[in-house]
Amino acid sequence: MTPETSKPSRVYFFGTCLIDAVYPDAGLAAIRLIEREGVRVVLPAGQSCCGQPAYNSGFPAEARAVARRQLQAFPEEIPVVVPSGSCAGMMKHHYPALFAGDPDLSSAQAFSGRVFEWSEFMVRVLGARYEDRGGPLRVTWHSSCHALREMRVIEHSKHLLRQLQNVELVELPGERECCGFGGTFSVKHPAISGAMVNDKVDDIQRTGAARVIAGDCGCLMNITGAADRRGLPFAGQHLAEFIWERIHGG
Amino acid sequence: MAVESFEKSVDRALADAQLRKNFAFAMGNFILKRRAVFSDAEETERLRALGNAIKQRALSRLPDLLEQLEAACTRNGIRVHWAETTAVANRIVLEVIESHAAGRVVKGKSMVSEEMHLNAFLGAHGIEAIETDLGEFIIQLAGETPSHIIVPAIHKNKAQIAKIFHDKVPGAPYTEEVAELNAIARRTLRRKFYEAGIGLSGVNFAVAETGTLCLVENEGNGRMCTTVPPVHIAVMGLEKVVEKLADLPPLLRLLTGSATGQLVTTYVNLITSPRRAGEKDGPTEVHLVILDNGRSRIYQDPELRQTLQCVRCGTCLNHCPVYTRIGGHAYGFVYPGPIGKILTPQVEGLEKAGGLAFASSLCGACEEVCPVKIPITSLLRRLRDESYSREPQGTVPGRGCRQNLTERLAWGGWAFLNTHPRLNRMVTALLGMAGDYLPPAGPLERWMRYRTEPQFAGKGLHRRAKEEGIADE
Secondary structure, three states: OOOOOOOOOEEEEOOOHHHHHOOHHHHHHHHHHHHOOOOEEEOOOOOOOOOHHHHOOOOHHHHHHHHHHHHHHOOOOOOEEEOOHHHHHHHHHHHHHHOOOOOOHHHHHHHHHOEEEHHHHHHHHOOOOOOOOOOOEEEEEEOOHHHHHOOOOHHHHHHHHOOOOOEEEEOOOOOOOOOOOOOOHHHHOHHHHHHHHHHHHHHHHHHOOOEEEEOOHHHHHHHHHHHHHOOOOOEEEEHHHHHHHHHOOO | OOHHHHHHHHHHHHHOHHHHHHHHHHHHHHHHHHHHHOOOHHHHHHHHHHHHHHHHHHHHOHHHHHHHHHHHHHHHOEEEEEEOOHHHHHHHHHHHHHHOOOOEEEEOOOHHHHHOOHHHHHHHOOOEEEEOOHHHHHHHHHOOOOOOOOOOOOOOOHHHHHHHHHHHOOOOOOOOOHHHHHHHHHHHHHHHHHHOOEEEEOOOEEEOOOOEEEEEEOOOHHHHHHHOOOEEEEEEEHHHEEOOHHHHHHHHHHHHHHHHOOOOOOEEEEEOOOOOOOOOOOOOEEEEEEEOOOHHHHHOOOOHHHHHHOOOOOHHHHOOHHHHHHOOHHHOOOOOHHHHHHHHHHHHOHHHHHHHHHOOOOOOHHHHHOOOOOOHHHHHHHHHHHHHOOOOOOOOOOOOOOOOHHHHHHHHHHHHHHOOHHHHHHHHHHHHHHHHHOOOOHHHHHHHOOOOOOOOOOOOHHHHHHHOOOEOO
16 A cells, blocks of 8 residues: 555554553654654643543533544644544544534534554554564454544554564455443443353454454553453554564564 | 333343253354345345335335325225224224124234234134234244244244144144154145135235235145135235335345345235126125224324334344344334344333343344334434433333433533543542442342453553653643
């Protein structure tokens, strides 16, 4: 895949609330990998959450208040790169609906137009190339629902993953099936969510992969949490963190 | 339905290993079959867009089309009855049956008749309703309700069906041979077709232009029900009307491919009139009962109206990770799965059925395959909004029924935190220090039933990035 557009000199990075609180290494790796391509990254201090938790829970006014804060935090006309298919999907595809009839609709639409999922940005805009310095490793890939169905960026993510020549990618038979996270769904319907994640964990276990790689930390927290609980040996890692580790020999 | 009872039935379903195995196996097969007939992604997308356009066009003129349908049917000799509620529909059916002094009705598969709980109603009036679709026949013997809108007995495996036949059909031997099981059903049912005074069926599409009722099926029992008894009663939801005969080919292709992965069903019935003078077969009377049961209310809201595009193919059930795990009965209502989650709360009201709209991870697998492109996840979100809505205007019954102070304060607090970045950073830091000591209560307890606790970072991304000199504005 070759880049489709010219490279900007600066981009915004939306860190996501989950990466900030639980997975900062994934966020830092994603930032470093963008800077490695000669692009300056700005991580605005005024950002917080995309608003999806409230948006999906029946509280659109609260979601809109939080989303509006993001519109303000990323004012310049430069790309907003998001290391999550889910948060990116919210900002790119749902902000226009969330702001329907609101005075900020046009700025929400303009903002949505600038949103990129991280792997999509690395491939489509930066044309990133990687050389694998790590030892042989078998991994599998989990497609998050919103990266798959809203952002449609799975091919970009896998394109990056396949550049790592010492990494054997074993496809997951149930790759397209939800891991059961669903944000508040996981705590509103714990039994159904638990059944879904345990099936996902079984599926991963059967591939014999040492690690499951994904582009969304929500799925990762869910999957590795369930695997840990059952004492299973595989780990989970965000794609950016995995690539950063591999190109540095880890 | 209270949340507790849904959760209980979910727990029961999840604990039933055989049930989960049956569903996982059957749904997996349906997914593969559908994929095989819709292998050309571009062509499938074109067809789905066409299906969507046909149904949207029909809905945009719904009142006109229904009048046109009534006029055309009447011209053809089909008697049209309007039923605002299921109670009225049941009474209409009963009156027709009683006017012919019939004691027995043979039924083709009809979800609207399930919605009417027609069999129980007729039974209470001393009339025997016999299901003739093989799946429906099985569950009627077992005294159950459909667990899927296309394959009602899909929760049963071969051995379970063999046992039901052996126990309930007089003289039936125990056999797990599919051909023999089919033969038992055929033998039992064949007699009933000749004896029944009334045949009852559903309708897949009703064509306003010509007054034609279209009915698809694979077993021939539908054709028997609609041609052998002297009287045929068809029941349909009012959203089944389409504009013209030319709309049928793409819709049939979409319905059949999505439902069973077939290019065409074994039987495609187009019924336009009772038996005419000189014709040798067919019923002498055909009745069409058009049921509203909340549909015209759904129709009033332009967004929610999209619910009525549904052609009842059931593919959203097959692709749903929730349905696949809990099966159809756990939902507690006639229509299970994603379509049930958007339809039932609107028909039954949010107080009774609104909880269904929350039992989804919003993964979108359903709307990815919906043949008429119903935006199911958007409608689920809309029903969640309706459940908590404080606005006075709206058409969904039970609007605002979930309002409560606890959640309002929680989301208010969440919004406050996420609109005050400095405070937010402090809380992140605090979680990093104290996260391990959080009491496992509330949402965290529910999370930890199946997973370990999230490990909050000592230093969040923003602090780490700042230390590394990454610009923050």
